[in-house]
Amino acid sequence: MSKSHDSFGTKSTLSVSGDTYQIAHLPALEKRGHNLSRLPYSIRILLENLLRREDGDVVPAKDIEAVINWNPKKDPDTEIQFMPARVILQDFTGVPAVVDLAAMRDAMKKLGGNPDKINPQQPVQLVIDHSVQVDLFGTPSSFQQNVEIEYQRNRERYEFLKWGQQAFENFEVVPPGAGIVHQVNLEKLASVVMTRKDGWAVPDTVVGTDSHTTMINGLAVLGWGVGGIEAEAAMLGQPVSMLLPQVVGFELNGRLAEGATATDLVLTVTQMLRKKGVVGKFVEFYGKGLEHLSLADRATIANMAPEYGATCGIFAPDKQTMAYLQLSGRSPKQLALIEAYMKHQGLWWTPDWPTPEFSDTLSLDLGSVKPSLAGPKRPQDRIELTDMKAQWKKDLPGLKDAALKVAAKAPSGTVADGKITGKTDDGVSVELGKDQFTLTDGAVVIAAITSCTNTSNPSVMIGAGLLAKKAHEKGLTTKPWVKTSLAPGSQVVTDYLTAAKLMPHLEALRFHLVGYGCTTCIGNSGPLPPVVGEAVDHGQLVATSVLSGNRNFEGRVNPQVRANYLASPPLVVAYAIAGTVNIDLSKEPLGKGSDGKDVFLKDIWPSSQEITEAMKGAIKSEMFVTRYAKVFEGEAQWQALKAPTGSTFSWNDKSTYVQNPPYFDGITKTPPPVKDITSARVLAYLGDSITTDHISPAGSIKADSPAGKYLQDNGVKPADFNQYGTRRGNHQVMMRGTFANTRIKNRLVPHIEGGYTKHLPSGAELSIYDAAMKYKSEGVATVIFAGKEYGSGSSRDWAAKGPMLQGVSAVIAESFERIHRSNLVGMGILPLEFLPGQTAESLGLTGTEVVSIAGIADGVKNGFAKGRELTVVAKGDAGEKTFKAKVRIDTPQEIKYYQNGGILSFVLRQLAES
Secondary structure: OOOOOOOOOOOOEEEOEEEEEEEEEEEHHHHOOOHHOOOOHHHHHHHHHHHOOOOOOOHHHHHHHHOOOOOOOOOOOOEEEEEEEEEEEEEHHHHHHHHHHHHHHHHHHHHHOHHHHHOOOOOOEOOOOOOOOOOOOOOOOHHHHHHHHHHHHHEEEEHHHHHHHHHHEEEEEOOOOEOHHHHHHHHHHHHOEOOEEEEEEEEEEEEOHHHHHHHHHHOOEEEOOHHHHHHHHHHHOOEEEOOOOEEEEEEEEEEEEOOHHHHHHHHHHHHHHHOOOOOOEEEEOOHHHHHHOHHHHHHHHHHHHHHOOEEEOOOOHHHHHHHHHHHHHHHHHHHHHHHHHHOOOOOOOOOOOOOOOOOOOEEEEEHHOOEEOOOOOOOEEEEEEEHHHHHHHHHHHHHHHHHOOOOOOOOOOOEOOOEEEEEEOOEEEEOOOOOEEEOOEEEEEEEEEOHHHHHHHHHHHHHHHHHHHHHHOOOOOOOOEEEEOOOOOOOHHHHHHHHHOOOOHHHHHOEEEEEOOHHHHHOOOOOOOOOHHHHHHHHHHOOEEEEOOOOOOOOOOOOEEEEEEOOOOOHHHHHHHHEEEOOOOOOOOOOOOOOEEEEEEHHHHHOOOHHHHHHHHHHHHHHHHHOOOOOOOOHHHHHOOOOOOOOOOOOOOOOOOOOOOOOOOOOOOOOOOOEEEEEEEEEEEEOOOOHHHOOOOEEOOOOOOOHHHHHOOOOOOHOOOOOOOOOOOOOOHHHHOOOOOOOEEEEOOOOOOOOOEOOOOOOEEHHHHHHHHHHHOOOOOOOOOOOOOOEEEEOOOHHHHHHHHHHHEEEEEOEEHHHHHHHHHOOOEEEEOOOOOOOOOOOOOOOOOOEEOOOOOHHOOOOOOOOOOEEEEEEOOEEEEEEEEEEOEEEEEEHHHHHOOOOHHHHHHHHHHH
């Protein structure tokens, strides 16, 4: 083990409440002539991390000097080794992480090592929150029925996680039903300042396998999302290799105007930062407007860092931080430590705090924020509420063209809940129970109060309840074709909605509780009511959803819904009442009240004062204390699960949920030499903004898809398929689901929408999975061509694992999303970027070429000392095209990962040698 160093004389002690802790004292650097006030808060946290861990090897003094002398204008080129204090997982990404750890234990045995070395070296917390689905809605029993279905579907996964809870040290599991991982993190798990067994007090820092891990930045905790692969390495004691980032300062002034919500604010911030361009950068919020932003408002802004493209979006600690920590039930001892530590370290924000140096800055007057939505496909495409109807009319033709490309389906007759009675020029006539209506383009078929972004924020949740109350009292109701749902981020939400006497009014509008977890925002919206779904397909309609989420990418929310709009919870309720997005809510009535008079949105919109008064009377600290007292024990269903025991897992070959992955098949103690890529074929030729949802969908599994056929071949009925996200512990399902999104468009088969391609040179049109397997059997490597922002969206490790198992050797794109680029390297896939000004199209590539990439082996061997441009040769019917592409293996540590065929094999070999 490397010896600890203290080259900068910062190791000191801090006494608080009778306890003494070791610390790396940042102000000690001031005595050496270093001006720390010029450094942003986030850079100071990185500095503390390195000072404390200086060893002359992993953390040499020169790296610390680089952070002290951080140049805000410099392009990032300094690699540092960051070690987060803990790792947080959700179950979609957590299950494969635990599967990989279990597989590594087996592989360690085969290499002659001790399997118990495969054990988290850092505290790891896994919150099961992504598996609940909105199957039932709109009734008092919806919640309980959804819970029962969740356990029926996921019993194998939950038993596996319960095994992991006893098999691994430093591993805690929060069972289903506690809430969304990021809100549980905010309300309970985050400590802001951690105390360690070795006597140190350190800033709470975290990496997580969900891109919205950044929500904790609102609580002054530095953290961000990483791929499951990188998280596993951090769990096993490997530092996170990163480039010392640029930091963009975002100044907030004033306060929100009447009628504007935190959701409107974050949509505005997202639009501004996307326009500015902050991919790979830290964003830090400052300014006197912070005095008027609650912690929940800050968390809402921090949460959407992936949507605005930043690594993190952080706030320094202040009195608002302490007020929230006290409200959420943190102990007096912990509160005293946090305040004392942050003030002692010069990390405490006040309105007169000197403004640090930033790489760039933006400014926003909070009073200028307007009520908004975002959509229909991207969270940065903000639309002011007053412009919504006009923008819908502009967007509809393109959406309709896509809908018309899918053949209309004939109605099946009477289904369980109604029947289609005809087709009109406007839409499809439907009977649903006692209701008769015409479903048209723009119909809101899903209205969901969902996701971590807003259900962590009492102001918008109470606001939604008050709007529902006023609407109910005026006699308004939601349209019968709207699938409504309330999925709070924690159990505390329903406690305070009940205390405020607002739940009955939400329920009167059919916003019944459906579950405590991440539902519609990740594709767990469940099926549409059968007759509504048939009407959409029969009429080739452009159905819409309005959700209080952070993601609205194509095909994500529901495969039958083409246009999805992000909005505040009060607006979700309003659009459920209106039943369509083809309406100007600033001018047109929502409907008629019980007195026969028109009711407008302004008539039922709650004032800021009403919201504040309702919050004061309803939210109590005792709610948090009570709800989280036994958070790791789980409800009766969890406690009744019978999980296997032992240090290694007994794999069940018949399981369709958990299988031993083949990553370590044939692994040797030393990696084979890296080779150039020769005579590869293009598996898919994709456009811009290909998200991880396109590459590895998390939603429903179609019966006629490769994954659906596999499940049926293994005795699983379509009704029991569950979601792709819940099957991530089975590589057989996930590699078949790779590139299987129903909305993906592959230019090799432009006439087909969905996961298909052309096998070459045969010309056969096959599913991408079937073509990939055919290429593998032929010994042919494959590559992907793509446009800008390849891999944006969730930090989904299967978007890299799936292509690797399909045999993809390289992805050549115009640009990559940060986490996905890292994940590709982590699975041994080469990420390459077209040079500026060049694209696959501009180079005349058709995707039918034979592709070779030279210089890989030599570059890896010499650390790309001769430059990072590789030569690509594409031979096709039109001749040979040669061009340069930039390799995006960004750090020396990533070179080692690629050399080993991925990060997991690298870590395994390292541990086997130790």
